[in-house]
Amino acid sequence: MRHHSTVGKKERMNAMGLDREDTAEKFNDLDDVMASPAAEWKRPWWVREVAKPTMDIDWDVTERFDARKIQQVSWKKYVGEEKAKELGKRREEKVRQWMIDQKSGYSLRDRALDIAGAQAGSVGTSFLGSWAKTAEATKGEGEMFASDASRSRLTDPARPKPLSPEELGVPRYEGTPAENSRMIRSALRHFGATQVGYVELTERNRKLIYAEDAMDGKRIEFENVEKAYETNEKRVIPEKARWVIVFSIQMSEELIKRKSGLMPSALSAAATGAAYGQARNAIDQLQCFLHVLGYQGLMGTWFNGLGIAPAFAVLAGLGEIGRINRMISPEHGPLQRVFKVVTDLPLEPTKPIDAGIMNFCRTCKVCAEECPADCLSKETEPYWEPKGPWNNPGHKTWYEDSPTCRTWWAVSTAGCSTCFAVCAFSKKNLSVIHDLVKIAIAKNRIMPDKVNAFFAKMDGVFGYQDQRNIDDWWGMELPPRGTKNVKGTQLD
Amino acid sequence: MWRFVYGVVLGAGGMALWDWLKTENNTLDWYVWPLMLLALALGTLAVHHFFASRAELETKAAWIGLVIFGLPALLLSGLVVSFFQ
Structure with a gap:
């Protein structure tokens, strides 16, 4: 049954300017607004949608990856426990001494900004949503919505669980995949996302969903069940949850470029930390949004989520793979962090793109030459052979030496x-x-x-x-989050 | 605001050129027009890039762009003006 979220009252339509005869398009309800071409993702004209990503993929070689193998989790194993311990001790000493010395870029205020952005925030990431394990659904008298309950239960440490349509006694939201896609993009932009794309899971690309969770090593499995669930051994994604919402959070270019010679500073690191902090909220808000609509939104227990971020970003057409072995988008380059939520809300997949970025990376090599740890490849052509167990094989790229990169962080x-x-x-x-320049990179054949x-x-x-x-x-007057974030939007 | 000012200056310049051509009963060789347009495009790019780069807080890019795009624009403008003699 098609369930439109109607705006029934004529005066409300008037107030929103939705029933004006002189408008170019006639909107009957909010779903029509969402279906308007103006709500489409506006990409530059030189960005070409393509059937296959610019990065070659061999699905026969690709296997489900154990997320614990990534350097962020297994770095100690790759460099050796003793060395990691020694580096950690030296790092602590340096951090403390530089705070006392008020070293530029590493002072207490620089470090505080990095830590606050990355480690604080209202919630952490979780499989079913942060609220799923808190208080039971709140449906007291006059407390239909969680916001009512929040106001009346300020002293209750347990956050109220938002009600599903079933609990509210109303039909769940229904829309076409195209309408749902537009709706999610609008909602996610409101929650702070920069770019949004979608991937439909198939037998092949399902290999990009991790086999084991990064943090606790629980198996991630697909089962023919109605609702996602987790036990002590596994987290189960229902077969019907066949869509991945892929989105990015932009980082501040002004902040990330504040290095100290060859060394990254705590201040430049704060650009990354803040993006992760903002993503934590956006992911939880998205999971809650889907729950209130009557659908499931599933995430990993860590930022990396349930699948490989650059791979999903490339398949969703957010950007192309670059020499850094991360996604680079035509609009914002690599200045984004990518996140994914698996859902059973039907969505219209977005296509991979070709904006000449991967080809540009073949000859550019600036990142590899500037890398202070020398861990990026300087080979002109991408290759199939991974550098180590931290890489997932099956795609042709410039695989990086991740443990060396991570060791440089420690140093x-x-x-x-x-x-x-x-x-x-x-x-x-x-x-x-x-x-x-970007048009020439995308279109020039001479x-x-x-x-x-x-x-x-x-x-x-x-x-x-x-x-x-x-x-x-520290003396600059920058826009919120340090970004002028209208590229690719209707305000562009 | 600056776009508006630039539009007014460009419009005034265009009208002055049109007026000169009509009142003096002058004609320009065909190749003067593409040279004039190229000079105008490069000059516009130089001015735009200068202010846009300042807004991007890229001071070095602003000045280098002004030289790289602005100098050819000035040279071409000088060449075009010489055809008016």
Whole structure:
């Protein structure tokens, strides 16, 4: 049954300007608004949708990956327990001493900004949503909505569980996949997402869902059940949850470029930390939104979620794989962090794209040359062979030496994002020259390698790869989250 | 605001050129027009890039862009003006 979320009263329609005769389009209800072409994802004209990603994939080689193998979890194993312990001790000493010395970029205030963004926030990530394990559904008299309950139970440490349509006694939301996709994009933008795309899970690409959880090693399995559930050994995704919502949170370009010579600073690391902190809220809000609509939204117990982020971002067309072995989008470059939620709400998949980015990375190599840990590949062509067990084989890319990267974090005391900061696609995009260069990268067929190498060279000449003064940041008046975040929206 | 000012200046310049061509009964060789348009495009790019880069807090990019796009624009403008003599 088609269940429209109608705006029934004429005066309300008037107030919203929805029934004006002179509007170009006639909207009868909110679903029509969502179905309007204006609600489409606006990509630059030179970004081409393609049937297959620009990165070659061999699905026969690809296998479900144990998320515990990634360097963020298994770094100690890769470098050795003793070395990791020693590096950790030295890191602690340095962190403490630099706070006392008030070292630029590593002072107490720089470190506080990084820690607050990354580690604080209202909730953590969880499989079923943070509220699923808190108080039972709140449906006292006059407490239909969680917000009512929140106001009346401020002293209750347990957060009230939002009601599902079943508990509210109303039909669940129903829409076409196209309408649902537009709805989720609007909701996620409201929750703070930058770009949103969708992947439909198939027998093949299901291999990109982790086999084991990164944190507790629980098996992640698919079963023919109605509701997702978890036991001490496994987390179960229902077969009918066949769609992955893939979205990104943009990072501050001004912040991420504030290194200290070769070293990443605590201040530059704060750009990444804040994106993860914001994602924690956005993911939980999305899971709650889906629950209230009558659907399931499933996430991992850690930021990496239930599947491999760059892979899903590429399949969803958020961007292409780059030399950093991460997703680079035409609009925001690599200055984003990618997150995924698996759902049973039917969605319309978005297609992979070709904006010439992967081809540009073949000749650019600036990230690899600037990498202070020398852990990025300088090979011109991507390759099939992984560097180690932290890489999942089955796609042709520039596999990176992750443990060396992570060791550099320990040595420098801060999370490094130098490769993100120096990338030619990391721009604020206010000057039209960036668009002209991107059009040439996407469309030029005359000596493309030479032209792309020229662009990479000029990027340095213009000073875009230069590091910024660290302490100046504290006196700047930047927009919220340090980003002018309208690219690709209707306000662009 | 600056786009508006630029539009007014461009419009005034265009009208002055049209007026000069009509009142003096002058004609320009065909190749002067593409040169003039190229000079205008490069000059516009130089000015836009300068202010946009300042807004991006990319001071070095602003000045280098002004030189790289602005100098050819000035040279071409000089060449075009010489055809007006």
